[in-house]
Amino acid sequence: MFSFFKKKPPTPTEPALAPEDVASPAAPPAADAPASGGAFGWLRKPFGAGATSVADPAAPSAGAPAAIDAPLAVPEPTPKPGGARQGWMDRLKSGLRKTGSSIATVFTGTQINDALYDELEEALLMADTGVKATQHLLEDLKRRVKETKTTEPAAVKGLLADALADLLRPLEKPLVIGEHTPTVIMVAGVNGAGKTTSIGKLTKHLADHGESVLLAAADTFRAAAREQLGVWATRNTVEIVSQEGGDPAAVSFDAVTAGRARGKDVVLVDTAGRLPTQLHLMEELKKIRRVVTKADASAPHEVLLVIDGNTGQNALAQVRAFDDALQLTGLIVTKLDGTAKGGVLAAIAQERPVPVYFIGVGEKVEDLETFSAREFAQALLT
Known part of the structure; x- marks a missing residue:
């Protein structure tokens, strides 16, 4: 189960932004600066063809974060059945x-x-x-x-x-939500590891526990990644910040700013999948982390890596590389469903003990669960 420590949300304030990360109107943006989201306005609209954008009267009229797609209704969370x-x-x-x-x-x-x-x-x-x-x-x-x-x-x-x-x-460590408002969770991983799907499942878990979630579609590198995350936003009836062809750091910055202004409990940032050997892309991840910190000085509060349980010792290499670059706080291990050997968790525990928050065995929402060392050992050796 999640560990929640609720505190009174701080009054949203405009963070002081360094010139190297955010462009001013009088000067061109610096190398790390996200592109301005002001051109998109602060909009809310329902999903689906033919939907129209309606300005939010409670939001600033100019210079605001990126567009926000909002669902029409939020149903009550469905409790898990017995057993x-x-x-x-x-x-x-x-x-x-x-x-x-x-x-x-x-x-x-x-x-x-x-x-x-x-x-x-x-x-x-x-x-x-x-x-x-x-x-x-x-x-x-x-x-x-x-x-x-x-x-x-x-x-x-x-x-x-x-x-x-x-x-x-x-x-074995619980994911803590509530010490910060919002709790900003940055999610990384190589293409094919199940990163975006895991974000969708995690969103479902958080929503079922009463947490309000805002998604950031900062994976602008992979084709259709934004649309895939949008599908999960629709399924979970949560808001999503996205920009077509936008800069990943800009989307991340705008999402954190919007999350603070709207009092969201969690902002989940989906970053582009990449191999740790692609140094220029790893630098892009570092840039996202820096820019998120400009939106909220304490963020990101969690940096998660999604790894494919089928990749064996290569998964350990990924943990080392991403941990060195981003200072990981947790892992999500996916695809432990038939061909995965599972022993790589022992290797990670021995050589780079980054907490495993969740493990997954399939594509369904219920196929992602919190990690228990005893349960895993029993499942592996039964």
Whole structure:
């Protein structure tokens, strides 16, 4: 569940903007400056063909942030049915079954000996656990076997689940909403990792917990990314800030400014997918972060990376690269649904322990859930 610490929203004030990040009327914009959103006005309109724009009488008439598309109505959040968490566990076990089966075969013998540990080492490495995490788990497991005087191989699997849960526990941390108004969450990830879909699912989670959300379509690099995020905004009946062909930093700046003025609980910024080896694009991400800070000196409050659970040790490389560039605060791990090996979370815990806020096993909204070290270990080794 989310951890919410509600505080009285501060009175929105106009932030002091540095000249290098925001252009003044008398001078051309600097290298980091977002393009002005004033030309778009502060508009609200319903989705759908033929919708017309109507000026918001409560908003400034000029020099305001980017256009905001607003839904017609906001329905009541749908509560999760009973047993939803158990249903989630069943889907997670199914997704990790291939890896779990390969590890489980190690414990079908009759003796606890060097051969068993050698087979287990190979199985863990094949599960993308990585060398360092595998060695840690083997040493911890041998200690537990000795301390408990375990003699049955089948019982060793339970001890391995305990060791894995303990290794993963530092990654178990709740997403905190409410310490800042709005809480600005910047989301990054490579193309194909499920970044925009995860933002849509996260929006649903937040809305179901009573949080008002504003989306920022700052992925202007990928074709149709803005439209894809717009679909999720419609599904979740939340507002979205977007500019066709606009500068990503400008969209982000305008969204944070609008979120503050409208008293939104959360502003979710969708950034362009890119590989960490594309240095010029990584610099664009750094620019977005800097410009967001100009809109709100304390922002971004969360910087999340979406990683594909199928990419194995490459996911660890992505975590390192994006963490070095953006100082990540959390991860969303997607696509743990059949072919993913899952062991990469152990490698991340051992070498770059960035908290895992959510894991996903499919495309449906309910297929994204909060991360539990114990649940994950049990699902992987059951």
